[in-house]
Amino acid sequence: MNLEIPIGLLYSTTGTYKAMGCEALDGAxxxxxxxxxxxxxxxxxxxxxxxxxxxxxxxxxMCEKMLRQQNCKHVVGTITxxxxxxxxxxIEKHDALLWYCCPYEGFECCENVIYLGASPNQQVIPLFxxxxxxxxxxxxxxxxxxxxxxxxxxIGRELLHAxxxxxxxxxxxxxxxxxxxxxxxxxxxxRPDFIFNNLVGTSSxxxxxxxxxxxxxxxxxxxxxxxxxxxxxxxxxLPMLGTDAGIGHIxxxxxxxxxxxxxxxxxxxxxxxxxxxxxxxxxxxxTGYSSVKILAAAIVEAGNGDVEHIRQVLxxxxxxxxxxxxxxxxxxxxxxxxxxxxxxxxxxxxxxxSYAEEAVSADPYLVDFDPVKFADSVNxxxxxPSPVKVVK
Amino acid sequence: xxxHQMDENIARLSRQLERLGIVVSVDWPVLxxxxxxxxxxxxxxxxxxxxxxxxxxxxxPVPLVALLGSEAPGRLEWVQxxxxxxxxxxxxxxxxxFSTLFLAQSNFEISKxxxxxxxxxxxxxxxxxxxxxxxxxxxxxxxxxxxxxxxILRSAAMNRQxxxxxxxxxxxxxxxxxxxxxxxxxxNTRVG
Numbered sequence: 175m176n177l178e179i180p181i182g183l184l185y186s187t188t189g190t191y192k193a194m195g196c197e198a199l200d201g202a203x204x205x206x207x208x209x210x211x212x213x214x215x216x217x218x219x220x221x222x223x224x225x226x227x228x229x230x231x232x233x234x235x236m237c238e239k240m241l242r243q244q245n246c247k248h249v250v251g252t253i254t255x256x257x258x259x260x261x262x263x264x265i266e267k268h269d270a271l272l273w274y275c276c277p278y279e280g281f282e283c284c285e286n287v288i289y290l291g292a293s294p295n296q297q298v299i300p301l302f303x304x305x306x307x308x309x310x311x312x313x314x315x316x317x318x319x320x321x322x323x324x325x326x327x328x329i330g331r332e333l334l335h336a337x338x339x340x341x342x343x344x345x346x347x348x349x350x351x352x353x354x355x356x357x358x359x360x361x362x363x364x365r366p367d368f369i370f371n372n373l374v375g376t377s378s379x380x381x382x383x384x385x386x387x388x389x390x391x392x393x394x395x396x397x398x399x400x401x402x403x404x405x406x407x408x409x410x411x412l413p414m415l416g417t418d419a420g421i422g423h424i425x426x427x428x429x430x431x432x433x434x435x436x437x438x439x440x441x442x443x444x445x446x447x448x449x450x451x452x453x454x455x456x457x458x459x460x461t462g463y464s465s466v467k468i469l470a471a472a473i474v475e476a477g478n479g480d481v482e483h484i485r486q487v488l489x490x491x492x493x494x495x496x497x498x499x500x501x502x503x504x505x506x507x508x509x510x511x512x513x514x515x516x517x518x519x520x521x522x523x524x525x526x527x528s529y530a531e532e533a534v535s536a537d538p539y540l541v542d543f544d545p546v547k548f549a550d551s552v553n554x555x556x557x558x559p560s561p562v563k564v565v566k
Numbered sequence: 567x568x569x570h571q572m573d574e575n576i577a578r579l580s581r582q583l584e585r586l587g588i589v590v591s592v593d594w595p596v597l598x599x600x601x602x603x604x605x606x607x608x609x610x611x612x613x614x615x616x617x618x619x620x621x622x623x624x625x626x627p628v629p630l631v632a633l634l635g636s637e638a639p640g641r642l643e644w645v646q647x648x649x650x651x652x653x654x655x656x657x658x659x660x661x662x663x664f665s666t667l668f669l670a671q672s673n674f675e676i677s678k679x680x681x682x683x684x685x686x687x688x689x690x691x692x693x694x695x696x697x698x699x700x701x702x703x704x705x706x707x708x709x710x711x712x713x714x715x716x717x718i719l720r721s722a723a724m725n726r727q728x729x730x731x732x733x734x735x736x737x738x739x740x741x742x743x744x745x746x747x748x749x750x751x752x753x754n755t756r757v758g
Contacts, residue, residue, distance in 0.1 A: 263659075539587070539664065
């Protein structure tokens, strides 16, 4: 018997963060296409696709419509924390599930949300654990002026302070502010060990370009001396950093399209078949896709799409995905993930420097995080101050 | 520690507290878990009444968080008299619990600090007549202006690491006489 399950896809494919919205939506659509065309999966999703155009008012109205009129019990969607927090009360009221795919700043654990994106212990902490022994403990922090930047930088600051390091500067830019020369001047004066970049979009691209220009006359600004490190840079953004501006700088994510596992290679092939060989893949696309596939598997296991029944089976299942083997933790509703640290290569892709073979459970409130142990582990790992350059 | 009948709200609250790394006990209708073990107490603001807590109203040893369904003025008044540090409205949702804990803890500490400051200032005001008396005695016996007499008392109090009020309250006639003698001796040394 084929189960017909209404599903809502709520992503802004226009507006300020459309790049991420399009990636996540295309991933979800690919998953949906596979499920609906696979005769061995007795599930047919009936999608309602809405584009809120990055407007908070639209998110609320469209989500309400999905739940009330289309009888969706599952909504895959939202990119920013503001939009997620806007739809969560509606999702809770209808006892539906929101499948959320983006890395975020943590400190949330809603019983009606399944979180597939990385929380801070799956991105900032592994990044700093990698960074501090190799580059040092003196950071210069940047962010766009909203909660992502503030909270990421707060955690970064605590990590540095825990191991005796310091923050030499912390500066915020308004969205789309591309005036970054004053940041370059301050970095030139303060000489940090690395730049923790939580700028988004055009501000971030402008900063990478200005940094590369500074590097033409001052070798301090070379990535091997003082790298820019990010938690939110995705594949489709690399061309926007300019010709060579990003090369050598470091980024973390739960997926990069250069991951050579069989599941990742297979996923890339599927993307190429559906969207063309030139289409980039990113963590947003992979998590969008994985949400739909995981939901389908849970529906098959539960025998229906009721939220209560999905909850009963979901946490005991494990899923083979392009992100690696996934489990959703019943305690936190968050996915365990395999954090990756990568460097932007000359080919303008992410060359993987480290991949967590063992999945890291999410710890959204950082209750299991012990700053003393963190400090001990990074201080004992201390290696040569400049990294070994990988030569192809 | 939660003082509330077990229901879906309390199950949700407990789960969320456990996610925050907090060990939860649920008691109803009386507190059975030793209060000394608690860092916070959540209680049912709708059904509790006088005598439920083993301390006088407003003197809770840990932050109290009221769980409110009713917003009837009589209930709010009773809850407010308990000296709560925060409240949450029922039905309890998973959002809001972390910020409630954070604010309850900081409100509790701030109000404890403010109360300590008030107690210490009240005590000092109560001892002000001793200061006045000591100043007048020193002025009379040493033939000094008020400011100079105060200055002698203040430095003597500082040497003993006491507030000027506590110091003056501890002075008897003999102690004042000793202060006067010390002052005379110092004056003679300076003149000599």
